[in-house]
Amino acid sequence: MEIQGVSSLQILQALSAFINPQTEQEDKDGETLTPSARLGPGNIGPTPKDTPVLSASVSNSKDIWSEEEVAEGSHCDDHGDTRPQPEYEVIMKQSVGAEDVFLGLSGKDPSSMSCEALLVKIKLPDTRLADVVLDINETFLDLRTPKFKLGLHLPHPVLSQEGKAQFFSEKEELEVTLLMKRPHDFINGR
Structure with a gap:
């Protein structure tokens, strides 16, 4: 599908840049990658948020793990x-x-x-x-x-x-x- 001199690839690239604005990346040969070349399975769905780091309980003993960390059995x-x-x-x-x-x-x-x-x-x-x-x-x-x-x-x-x-x-x-x-x-x- 072309709209007055605009190809489908250009439409997809513009849509991708609009939805997910990213800086252009270069591959190992120094060539600029198009947005469609940078997409992979990890790009499907929402981007993962940073997971909060759980703080370990501080104890005064010299235990290397707590009882909660040991698997039952x-x-x-x-x-x-x-x-x-x-x-x-x-x-x-x-x-x-x-x-x-x-x-x-x-x-x-x-x-x-x-x-x-x-x-x-x-x-x-x-x-x-x-x-x-x-x-x-x-x-x-x-x-x-x-x-x-x-x-x-x-x-x-x-x-x-x-x-x-x-x-x-x-x-x-x-x-x-x-x-x-x-x-x-x-x-x-x-």
């Missing part, structure tokens, strides 16, 4: 501990009745969004219940025995005080059932 990352990780399986559970299976009245579906609990099955061969130390918080399960160590980041936040654990000595297996924390279930009508 990293206390189990003991690289000097040679105990193996036991076999485990994480299973999503949901309570369903005949009205759910045959009639679909509750709106539940087979997805994990309709699950209410996590079941963690941990194989612990040659282990007694008295040897098991289990610690659970909202997003992390920490299990220690004389022979095994398991630090497991949970796929969903759980209500750590409302779970239950059962040890089956004949199967040499610990089953930990944890209720999932579902803060937005009222939106889905659950």
Whole structure:
């Protein structure tokens, strides 16, 4: 499209200069770059604003980091501990009745969004219940025995005080059932 001797490129260059006034840049050979040659994927959208620098809290101790900076569950990352990780399986559970299976009245579906609990099955061969130390918080399960160590980041936040654990000595297996924390279930009508 040309308007009385003005080409499309000139129109685009003028529009670009109007919208985003910049000083002309030169490439490595010393040639002046046109505005269209300076554009790239980073030029799409608004220009990023300067992000404010967060001030670190000042403490009088000689700590190299604060407790807030340490990732949750990293206390189990003991690289000097040679105990193996036991076999485990994480299973999503949901309570369903005949009205759910045959009639679909509750709106539940087979997805994990309709699950209410996590079941963690941990194989612990040659282990007694008295040897098991289990610690659970909202997003992390920490299990220690004389022979095994398991630090497991949970796929969903759980209500750590409302779970239950059962040890089956004949199967040499610990089953930990944890209720999932579902803060937005009222939106889905659950």
